[in-house]
Amino acid sequence: MDATHNPTAEVVLPATVFSALRRAVGEAAGDLQMIHAFHAAGFAAGKEVAPLVRTAVGGGPASVPEATFWRRFSQFFVRRGWGACTHERGSDAIGILSSRSWAESGGGEGSEGCSFSSGFLSAILSDIAGGPIAVLETSCRGRGDAECRFAFGSESAVHEMYGALVEGVEFTDVLASL
Numbered sequence: 691m692d693a694t695h696n697p698t699a700e701v702v703l704p705a706t707v708f709s710a711l712r713r714a715v716g717e718a719a720g721d722l723q724m725i726h727a728f729h730a731a732g733f734a735a736g737k738e739v740a741p742l743v744r745t746a747v748g749g750g751p752a753s754v755p756e757a758t759f760w761r762r763f764s765q766f767f768v769r770r771g772w773g774a775c776t777h778e779r780g781s782d783a784i785g786i787l788s789s790r791s792w793a794e795s796g797g798g799e800g801s802e803g804c805s806f807s808s809g810f811l812s813a814i815l816s817d818i819a820g821g822p823i824a825v826l827e828t829s830c831r832g833r834g835d836a837e838c839r840f841a842f843g844s845e846s847a848v849h850e851m852y853g854a855l856v857e858g859v860e861f862t863d864v865l866a867s868l
Contacts, residue, residue, distance in 0.1 A: 706796060712724060715727055725805045726805075728805035728809070729808055729809035731809065732811075733813045735806075735813070736813025740814045740817035743818065750818045760777035763775070771793055772793045775788060775789040775792070776788050776789070781865045784851060785841070785843060786841055794806055794807045796832055803830045804827050804840075807827070807838070808840065812842070822845055823842050823843065824842065824843065825848070826842075827840050851868060
């Protein structure tokens with residue numbers, strides 16, 4: 691059966707494909723359009739992958755203990771070459787996923803961030819939660835940070851976080867206010 695008719699077929703590509711795609715789309719459309727396109731593509735891809743993640747973690751957080759859910763969530767991504775991620779509660783309104791090995795960042799400076807992953811994780815977490823979950827990358831190894839860090843929560847909480855970060859409020863202070 692060819693892959694176009696097999697929705698569970700998986701393709702393995704080197705993580706450097708993200709850099710090549712970023713360069714090509716950025717040159718053709720500009721950096722801002724590239725970021726928007728990557729986020730939209732990530733969200734569309736995440737909708738396709740979400741059922742696989744849901745199965746791998748054993749349902750949603752209500753179905754399995756929280757620590758088990760996040761361990762399985764990370765294992766899903768490790769097995770597929772994305773890298774390990776850890777979960778922590780940032781506040782009552784915001785969760786945090788962090789990774790020192792996230793594939794999209796490429797591990798080197800010069801990246802525009804993990805916009806594909808932000809959309810990808812948003813779709814997956816929204817599916818599992820049964821409602822919209824927004825994701826904001828707040829640090830990126832590709833921009834020289836020690837880890838990629840994705841804050842997630844309701845659209846209003848993430849929007850409020852984004853606004854405060856743009857105004858220069860420290861990340862820990864933003865979390866304390868949410």
